[in-house]
Amino acid sequence: MEETISLQELxxxxxxxMWLILSLTILATLISGVVSFFFITPIYQASTQLLVSQEKSEAPMINVGEIQTNLQLIKTYNEIIKSSAILDIVRQELALETLTTEALNSKITVSxxxxxxxxxxxxxxxNQFVARDIANTTASVFQREIMDIMNVDNVSILxxxxATDTQAPIKPNKMLNMAIAxxxxxxxxxxxxxxxEYLDNTLKTEQEVESILGIPVIGAISSMEKKEQDKMDKMQQKLQAEGEIRNG
Structure with missing residues (x-):
């Protein structure tokens, strides 16, 4: 006979x-909150925008419009901005000698x-002010160096x-982390x-006995609370004492 579980049993x-479910839920939320607020370093973000115009230099060395489409030029600029030719100069201007070019590259995204x-x-x-300086310096260095790299002058800063002292970090998102937890x-x-519940194979109630064994329960021994048991033990001792006095 196939065993089914009713909604009531669920x-x-x-x-x-319920105590176990609530305990795990509260514990996971608290751990996430503590980690998010006290252990994860806040990260700030700053952005600057560049406009790649259609104007090109009149030098005959390169004709961008004939070599590639404007979209291809944008993709080329993406690579140039994050190249060591640009980032090495950014490191020098910002005095970031302790930061490698690869580490600086990982801090920058171009889109x-x-x-x-x-x-x-x-x-x-x-540091929000460092993020601001990296974004602005990278833009200005690229605008200046692209003239030598590709012999074009078609980049302007929009x-x-x-950055401000009251600027909020972009991560961690504390509330989101706690909600997920x-x-x-x-x-x-x-x-x-x-x-x-699946691993617990003990029978605790008359209903469980009737359901699993398929036989009616004729009688049951009710459990006695500890206080009632102590009271019964004291009464029994008192009766025994009185009996011994009568017999004596």
């Missing part, structure tokens, strides 16, 4: 293990929306990155509750 299991002629240089750092803790708690 709710009874959740109710019986363009679709086939837009606008490039966005974004820098991330634990907007510069800014709450959901994960709840799922773990529910899963563990059903696992413990």
């Amino acid at each position: 709710f009874q299991t959740l109710k019986k293990r 363009a929306v679709g086939e837009s002629q606008v490039l966005t240089i974004t820098a991330q750092d634990p 907007s510069q990155a800014k 709450l959901v994960v803790g709840l799922m773990l708690g529910v899963g563990l509750a059903f696992l413990l």
